Amino acid sequence: SGPQIAAHLGISPQGIGKKRERNQVFWLKIGEGFVFPAFQVGETGLLPGIREVLAAFQVDDPWMRVHFMVTGDRRLGGRRPIDLLREGRVEEVVRAAAAYGQHGAS
Numbered sequence: 001s002g003p004q005i006a007a008h009l010g011i012s013p014q015g016i017g018k019k020r021e022r023n024q025v026f027w028l029k030i031g032e033g034f035v036f037p038a039f040q041v042g043e044t045g046l047l048p049g050i051r052e053v054l055a056a057f058q059v060d061d062p063w064m065r066v067h068f069m070v071t072g073d074r075r076l077g078g079r080r081p082i083d084l085l086r087e088g089r090v091e092e093v094v095r096a097a098a099a100y101g102q103h104g105a106s
């Protein structure tokens with residue numbers, strides 16, 4: 001939830017709302033509110049590369065963005081982008097995110 005991720009990041013619920021509005025965190029609209037997938041959070045805050053990946057996307061749909069992160073991608077040897085981010089392979093994930101959703105890309 002917003003309050004949970006905000007607390008983990010050491011910011012206010014309003015702060016996480018601002019991060020959502022600025023495209024700095026993954027989020028999904030559920031009913032009247034928002035949820036923030038836990039995959040983007042490490043022990044000390046947001047995983048390195050989250051902001052860069054979000055900035056690289058050519059697709060605006062939050063559900064497609066989350067799907068990309070948790071599904072194997074052919075540009076990444078069938079591996080999940082989130083797993084590569086956890087390994088510090090930010091540039092590879094950024095390149096794949098930039099191509100995601102383009103005609104002929106998956």
